[in-house]
Amino acid sequence: MKKLLLGILLLLSFSVLSACGEEKDNADSGDKKEINIGATSGPYADMVEKAIKPILEDKGYKVEVTEFTDYVQPNNALAEGSIDANLFQHKIYMESFAEQNNIEISELISVPTAPMGIYSNKFDSLEDITDGATIAIPNDPTNAARAFLILKDAGLIEIDEDADPLTVSDKDVTNNVKNLKFETIEAAQLPRAVDSVDLSAVPGNFALAAKMDLLDALQLENMLDQYRNRVVVNTKDLDATFAKDIKAAVESPEFEKVIDEEFEGFGKPEWMK
Incomplete structure (x- = not known):
């Protein structure tokens, strides 16, 4: 009888641990409310700060913006998990970097970009x-x-x-x-x-x-749309709640209003026209 009770207790313990693990995985996969967005210093860090961050904060997020001074570290930081999304690169660079470095990253949405x-x-x-x-x-x-x-x-x-x-x-x-x-x-x-x-x-x-x-x-x-910068996340996070909320923020009228007021000359992607 004691062995039976011990077996039941062990089974319940494993079930609780498993459930806790699943909850943590779910939280890690996209239900979190604290996110870190990386961007290169200058206009794209400004775009995150002025046009994306305030909208996300209105939805209850705590948003940190990490600035980078090169085009390598933002993707490395994303793949390593120290940031949750980045904004600095066009599609051609993203795909080339991902292939060369064997990482899985994907675009969420393209944004207005400073043209040549x-x-x-x-x-x-x-x-x-x-x-x-x-x-x-x-x-x-x-x-x-x-x-x-x-x-x-x-x-x-x-x-x-x-x-x-x-x-x-x-x-x-x-x-x-x-x-x-x-x-x-x-x-x-x-x-x-x-x-x-x-x-x-x-x-x-x-x-x-x-x-x-x-x-x-x-x-x-x-500009061809392939050359427009985009918000990029790890491919596994494409369907995460935070990723969907970032995309919705960029698609919002509030975002476009800031672009029109503070980013003159930036070419808008086709989906905004």
Whole structure:
């Protein structure tokens, strides 16, 4: 009889421990009310602070914002669990980083993003650009492709219709209307290049870091959605309550109001148009 009672007590103990474990797993998977969102210092940390955090706090969340100064640590911190979401990267970078580092991260939603622009201290308009002008473009293939697409939209070059817009290069230029000379430079140096060359194709994040006004660009990028930054979470958290609430916050009228008031020049993703 004593053995039977002991067996029942042990069974009940295991059941209680199991239930506690399940409750903890459920809490960890998305019912928590304290979340940490990582973002690169500058406009995207500001976007979290000003446009996302207040909405989540109104829903009862306690939100911490962690700022990063590089493009590696935000995803590492997410995969390790020290943050719950991040905002700093576009789709192409996210997928490449996840594959190279064998982590499972996924986008929740894209957000308004600072576009690349063509800037000049020499010309006041596209019409003023002289034949043979030099333009500095990013030396990495992804951002270089964006620069060529802006030049195409500005009517300064023509591109092979069969070219992949994500991998366009100078080899795809079929007509260089102004005989532009392309000078490749590391992306972070492009704001400085405005002073040394005729034109410079500056990615939005570097333009803002250099205190440039996006609206001063001769031409702003008609950005492909793949290049827009997005809120990213661990794939296992896609259906978590906190993830759904972050997505709802970005989709809210309050979020768009802050964007319109404080993030002028940022290109809105297709779902906001």
